[in-house]
Amino acid sequence: MIPDQWYAITRSQDIRNDRPVGVRRLGMDLVLWRSTDGTLVCQSARCPHKGANMADGRLRGDTLGCPYHDFRFDADGQCVLAPCLGSEARIPKSMRLDTHVVREEAGLIWLWWGRRTEPLPEVQIPPEVRDKPELYATSSWSQPVNYTRYIESLLDFYHVPVVHRDHWFNWFDYVGWSGTAKHLGLDGRRRYFAMTKVENSRLSVDGTTLRHDFDLCQEGDPTNRAPMNVTFTFPGMVHIHTEPFDVTIWMTPIDEEHTQVLFRWYEDAHLKKALRLPALRRLIPRMALFAQKRVQEVQDMRVVRQIQPRVTGRQVNRFVAVDELNAKYVVMRDQLKKQAGVTPDETDGAYRVDDADLGADLFAPSE
Secondary structure, eight states: OOSSEEEEEEEGGGOOSSSOEEEEETTEEEEEEEOTTOOEEEEESBOTTTOOBGGGSEEETTEEEOTTTOOEEOTTSBEEEOGGGOTTOOOOTTSBOOBOOEEEETTEEEEEESOOOSSOOOOOOOHHHHTOOSOEEEEEEEESSOHHHHHHHHHOOTTHHHHSOSSTTHHHHIIIIIOOGGGTTTTHHHHHHHEEEEEEEEEEEETTEEEEEEEEEETTEEEEEEEEEEEEETTTEEEEEETTEEEEEEEEEEETTEEEEEEEEEOOGGGTTTOOSHHHHHHHHHHHHHHIIIIIHHHHHHHHTTOSSSSOOTTSOOOOGGGHHHHHHHHHHHHHHHHTTOOOOGGGSOOOOOHHHHOGGGGSOOO
């Protein structure tokens, strides 16, 4: 995990002011709640008294009560009442919850994981996501894989015709990506399986944002081609734009073995005029997320769960030329960890790569 970064930990809509919510992120058990004026609070989930889970507690005005003995903690984490001692008791200042810095941006809750220097940087959301006008639906799920491997599964798209096939729902992929009007889309399956080559690959770096534009195509058939735009922003956001769909995915470690996924699917801009009601326009993204979780996600995870070693790093991959986005991600991840004062461990040692294939400029410091 990379310190000194904002991590998307859940959706804003998941935290209300009538009950606390417990989550595990970045190896920490956390409790989130809102005060009576809607202010968001994020604290350590274990009561300092006897270790009860504060997420099972009750909100009492602007305090959170422990489910075991109802010790009450304010938004700053200080215990302000221990009922067993009475309302006049002096409570030790050490009786407190750790309070974490959080912000709300783009419909998500972000947690700062790192040194609390002032001022903290802004949450990094690239313009292709921050400025999108389309309606969307956002879903959340977890997977039993390290977050670096989940990210890598989204940084290359030439795996798509290999992995995403043979389920009835994949016919939507066949038709949407490769089917032609002349054949009513029925030639989509054959053409989809043939789109295995990457051409016109272009990688650019903008601070901690990487952009990769390329064509996924059939060798020898210029008519069978899908332009792709993949944007990655550290520590864990991928935005994918192509003609059939437009999605943004945020990935945050639950711990070293599990990843929390926030998956956002945008409405099809072509349907705006046909579907006037926002509720109807959001219906298609919600249906797409339903299928993503139960079909495409399952297909991907059959492979990703078996990848060894479980964490990517600078010694575990032998990249080819079209892996330039993935390679740059690995290199910059290592650089950001070093900048934050993290000493690379055994997993993060030097990795094998053929500079002749990738180009020496790929590994040069970004300007």
